[in-house]
Amino acid sequence: MSTMNLDDETPHKLEGRGIAIVVCWILGLGCLVAWNSMLTIGDYYYVLFPDYHPARVLTLVYQPFALGTMALLAYKESKIDTRKRNIAGYILFFLCTLGLIVVDIASSGKGGIVNYICICVFVAGFGVADAHAQGGMVGDLAFMKPEFIQSFFAGLAASGALTSGLRLITKAAFDKSSNGLRKGTMLFLAIATFFEFLCIFLYAFVFAKLPIVKYYRAKAAREGSKTVASDLAAAGIETDANQRAEIEAKAPDRLSNKQLLIKKLDYALDLFFIYVLTLSIFPGFLYENTGTHSLGSWYPLVLIAMYNVWDFIARYIPLIECIKLESRKWLMIVILSRCLFVPAFYFTAKYGDQGWMILLISWLGLTNGYLTVCVMTVAPKGCSGPEANALGNIMVVFLLGGIFLGVALDWLWIIGNGSF
Template sequence: MNVAGPNEAPVRLEGKSVAIFVCWILGFGSLVAWNSMLTIGDYYYQVFPDYHPSRVLTLVYQPFAIGTMALLAYNESKVDTRKRNIAGYILFFLCTLALIVIDLGSSGKGGIGNYIAICVFVAGFGVADAHVQGGMVGDLAFMKPEFMQSFFAGLAASGALTSGLRLITKAVFDKSSNGLRKGTMLFLSISTFCEFLCIFLYAFVFAKLPIVKYYRAKAAREGSKTVSSDLAAAGIQAEPNGMADIGDKLPERLSTKELLVKNIDYALDLFLIYVLTLSIFPGFLYENTGHHQLGSWYPLVLIAMYNVWDLISRYIPLIKSIKMTSRKGLMIAILLRFLFVPAFYFTAKYGDQGWMIMLISLLGLTNGYLTVCVMTVAPKGYTGPEANALGNILVLFLLAGIFAGVALDWLWIIGNGSF
């Protein structure tokens, strides 16, 4: 492959469509294990009825995700992206496999010991998430925006597809003996396979695509040291000190602090998007929406509707005429989402299931659309190393928003006797 020089137009950049598809799969694998845990929440409520599994497991997951992400974001320029992402997918694979082993070993029985073991491996999901999501977003930030959009669409697809599969397994296994458990084992098995597939695709396919080689070689010329292993895996020798030729002078890079200051509004955008979403989803849907005609199907339908609209909305920004790029416009739209809080409260108290389904659909629609708008607009105009660092910063704030939202989610049950 001929890689373009500093002042040349890129040539022979084949593989864009394949790269977009692989990014989708890698995004899917980044959250399929965790979304499976959320989707099989009704099984864990049956096995551990007194431990608030939906809320507790989410609260266990997040500190490890944000703590690991903070360390990786601070040291991102020294962390090898290839090793980071492969390690993350391997950890996802091992943790999902371990959940299957725990359930098989205990024959699906509850108890504090099994619950603690599940919490340990859920914490492993958090560590893996920080490795993969931060690493992939940083990597894709200096490539084409379509790659970032596809990765985030894959994240949403993991929720939509697991929700759809959960509805199918409930219909199939609902009347059978141990139906919930059978559905859970199927979910975890599919997740384990998907994580293995991601390891293979990232390690042996993605790095060798011509268009990916080009962007990584370009980032190396701009001073990035995080792409050297991926370039080596693709058969490209990284130049010493990130220079393409002896006479090249590396551009001066903005520091992480400078990048944060210049993009604090984008970082706050992501924090506010997810603090609102996770203060409602999924704990509120399982424990605070009351009893309706759908019965045990009700929370599953609500989660499925959120995930489906979250997925659909992540493709809307591909239509340039309706993609929001204004920094002020994004902030206003994100702040207006906080009207969902009183809307959900009064709908749960006075509304019927149709209104709640409509409301959760709007929550998913705005979540996915605004996320993709922010993540594809923010990295524009930066060099490879700067875009990588900014991608890690944005994911850190996204995870911080999730953590804060999960903590605030507990406020819904204060005073209702659920403690």
């Protein structure tokens, strides 16, 4: 076990960039693949629990646990061991997805309030796991290369695209077979469980040992970060008492969380407004407010798939520098202009055909993915390692806060239509 050489910044430390980008993508996928599986198999839960609004209720269960846990972790982020936090998050994801399979097998795929409550408990576990893993990863990647955080957020979106594509395939494969909907659901949850296990392995044994990751974490440690110590130790780098004292003496004064929030408030609000709008429409509106069309039971699945695919594609658009939006003023203007989606969806559902709705949901996904990556890659610029880690956690708090409010506003669509 070697000690950290504070002056060693030789070029070989930057090796492993490509592998790191791939691992970040998979770790991002692991943060949402379980939850997106829940959203994508919503048609199964509507069969089991037709009177309980599963798309809306499960989302509303998930978000308070995610937001509350994330707010607490963000407040204490400078004292929390990032390695333990992230591994705990992925382990909890694994256990909860496995738990959903066990509940379905134990109940033989039957409905009922007891099974519904069990599902809600595991969904709450998803929220706690999300706060640990997503918040910890975003904070960790915020002081590394922008491509890492872009890849992580692309992985988040890829989970939606992957689950939507698989859902269409499984529906086509099992639609006519006996108990086909349940078979497709079990396949989904099994795939999600596998990816969560893969993320535990990649984070625990691969990511920390990549030279470029060690380089940025060592750099953050020199700037006074205490959250990276376990990851550096896992990579074979430790600091002795003298080095820790030297680091604390030389580390620049970092802004407090309050000062960071004031300095970067517009970016935090950008994320908040992006997800308030998106989650006020997706997914509940698509399941319950789009009417009956020629696609029948395929219709909400196609809409969700189109949103997820375009959300995923859009997260790579900012890699083209000439069309990446970086202006703080224009980011806010464009994000606020997305409020026009609300009347657009209302009138399209009321008067438009399914082609217009598919086009509209594609634009919702496109703007969501593009603007998310633009904000997240620009916001940490000018921050030291500890500040970037704190800012990443703050940004995820606002992101989850936006999702929570959006989920609550989504219920307004069913007021007066007899669905309560």
